[in-house]
Amino acid sequence: MKYSIGIDLGGTDIKAGLMGTDGKLSCRIIVSTRVSEGAKAIAIRIAQTIQQVITTTETETHQSDDSKGEIIGIGLGAPGLIIAGSGIIHFSPNFPGWTDIPLLEYVSAELDGINIPLYIDNDVNVMVLGELHHGAGVGYENVVALTLGTGVGGGVVINRKVYHGTWNTAGELGHTVVQPDGRECGCGNRGCLEAYAGARHIVERTQQKIAEGRKTCLNPEGLSPKQIAQAATDGDKLAQDIFSETGRYIGVALTSIAHILNPQIAIIGGGIAAAGEDILFQHIRAEFAKRAMDIPGNMDIVPAKLGNDAGLVGAAMLAYSDK
Ligand SMILES: [Zn+2]
Known part of the structure; x- marks a missing residue:
């Protein structure tokens, strides 16, 4: 089975989880966002939760490098207006003072040695995508x-x-x-x-x-x-x-x-x-x-x-x- 990692960035919490192609979630992690510490600190925390999901997956499966290869991508849902294809948060009501923050770049810079593609979209679009593929929108x-x-x-x-x-x-x-x-x-x-x-x-x-x-x-x-x-x-x-x-x-x-x-x-x-x-x-x-x-x-x-x-x-x- 293929896996991907989902990150739900909110004003209060950063949630992360591993999802199989069947839509089932495992390795759930929740950490506080701590908005006041700024975008770079948040990017570090996001990267740490990603690391943690990957490490847990490796430990819980067969501790081989193969399991890492099964994670095909990492998706991040964030509130606000995200500039298409750029990974930049143009504006977000939940993160005061954030203007044109290159969040994807910040997170990538912290993901040392992890070569898994990273994607970002607006949190509502992401929720719709979830419902479309594994919820009320199936079919x-x-x-x-x-x-x-x-x-x-x-x-x-x-x-x-x-x-x-x-x-x-x-x-x-x-x-x-x-x-x-x-x-x-x-x-x-x-x-x-x-x-x-x-x-x-x-x-x-x-x-x-x-x-x-x-x-x-x-x-x-x-x-x-x-x-x-x-x-x-x-x-x-x-x-x-x-x-x-x-x-x-x-x-x-x-x-x-x-x-x-x-x-x-x-x-x-x-x-x-x-x-x-x-x-x-x-x-x-x-x-x-x-x-x-x-x-x-x-x-x-x-x-x-x-x-x-x-x-x-x-x-x-x-x-x-x-x-
Ligand atoms: Zn209005």
Whole structure:
């Protein structure tokens, strides 16, 4: 079996793992990112985790040089805008002050004696790649994906390849406008899907309704989307309304996306998607069914399958040339 190494670089943790061609992960390692120490220190830590995965693999298999040869590549998923084919992070919201950081070069310089090709892509594209090959996207050609977290990430797959666009910025589905004069979004625009379905915005919309006098069991202080989802499950009407409205906005965005791209399937993941079928997904589907044209309206809307592993699996998939 061939293997590849996946690295999921986040603002809090660096996760690494070894993946076989069957998509199964082993040799998992998690270390703290420690953003404040800067890009070079982070590159050293990434290189160390790679070394550690390789050493563990050699020890756990047959301690021969052959096992090293079986690792065909190393993929790294990182947040932010990555310049296509260059390994340079142009900008990343999770790493303040990083401008045009040649992360791949930094990591390569630390990988002494390891001659395995290294690849990098944006973390959302990487998650989509993971779902495409080993998750909810298996068997589909044309796929879109949304990740509902702090922000709303997106990815587009055309003919089983992630579509990057001219300047590597394609797939910003979270910034589809769903309300022209709507809430302010972090991107500078107004009324983006993210300004309704991003974690902070779900909390703010709830707090606003509480301030307007809506009855609820929720305490506006220290509120999280998870608490709101739980309250919705427990029957809290305000919490249910917040999620049904969130679902409606996602359905509105998906309608435009389906009309533009005609994908077979929309995969929805991220922490907020964990609210599930009754609280969230049924509202997305109902709104989409109401709005979409006959034929593109056949698009299926399904939850992501890989959960937190999508980033690692997808990063490891970067090692395959037919990705
Ligand atoms: Zn936006």
